Amino acid sequence: MNNKTHEFSKTLYENQNKNWVRAIDSSKIINWIDDLFNILFPEKTVETIQIELMLDQNKINFVAILTEINNGKSVDECWELADSFYEALPELYSFMQQDAQAILDTDPAADCIQEIINSYPGFLAIEVYRIANAIASRTDCLLPRILTEYAHSKTGIDIHPNATIDVPFMIDHGTGIVIGESTIIGKHVSIYQGVTLGALQVEKNMQEKKRHPTVEDHVIIYANATILGGSTIIGNHSVVGGNTFITKSVNPYSLVMQSNKNTVLNQQEIKDINFFSI
Structure with missing residues (x-):
């Protein structure tokens, strides 16, 4: 070994004690979330006792991940966190069912729930977000962000785990969607590909403020619309057209369309017009 390699190796060794480490092998987290989805949405019918055993093993694996990624927490604390998360799992499963049903009810290209579960990237991204959000509300470790970045890598949909998204929520096509950390989304919202719900300012001192x-x-938000700012509110029952750029609040029952400038109309005054069919 030459001197340069030896010195670089020493630097790498020393930096391990300065948090320049990955903290955990991400493949363990990916295996855990994949196993959990296989329990929630199995390929074939599974008996109750087998489901219980699978859930128990999944929970043990979850605690192992928490223990490894949360160096400052004891095993007992990690078990408490796991108990809290798995107690919330029935409600999360209900949310997932509502999301899938809403997609089936609103997307004319969707033929059945199985199609949505197996092949809709929007559904995968939403449900990984729901699990990551439930964990993020209980601990501030890296796990939620690793989960949503896994979904991002598979779907092209980037949802921050600390965003607030009500039920049901629908994403169609999905690629290129960005939903920022302090975004708040209500019930029965549909979003298409390329939409950004982002911040007007990205300075570090805005970290604790609502930026999104x-x-x-x-609300329906069509393809490639950009909506920015923590004080920007899209009012209920509004339709945001494709390629629009919004930095100010929009009243309920509005239509926002792209021309040379944004055009805002009152939906209640316009009948039988669909500007944005896809």
Whole structure:
């Protein structure tokens, strides 16, 4: 070994004690979430006792991940966190069912729930987010962000685990969607590919402030729309057209369209017009 290699090796060794480490093998987390989804949405019918055994093993693997990634927490604390998460799993499963049903009810290209579970990237991204969000509300470790970045790598949909998204939520096509950390999304919201719900300012001193928009209930946001700012609110029952750029709040029942400038109309005054069919 030459001197340069020896010195670099020493630097790498010393930096391990300065948090320049990955903290955990991400493949363990990916295996855990994949196993959990196989329990929630199995390929074939599984008996109750087998489901219980699978859930128990999945929980043991979860605790092992938490123990490894949370150096400051004891094993007992990790078990407490796991108990809390798995107690919430029935509600999360109900949310997932509502998301899938809403996609089936609104997407004319969807033929059955099985199609959505097996092949819709939007469904995968939403449900990984719901699990990551449930964990993020209980601990501030790296696990939630690793989960949502796994979904991001598979789907092209980037949802921060600390975003607030009500039920049901629908993503169609999905590629290129970005939903920022302090975004708030209401019920029955549909979002298409390329949409950004982002921040107007990205300075580090904004970290603790609401930087991302609020989208109220029953809103549709079409492809490549960009909505920015923590004080920006998209009012309920509004439709945001493709390629629009919004940095100010929009009243309920509005239509926002792209031309030379954004055009905002009141939906209640316009009948039988569909500007944005895809």
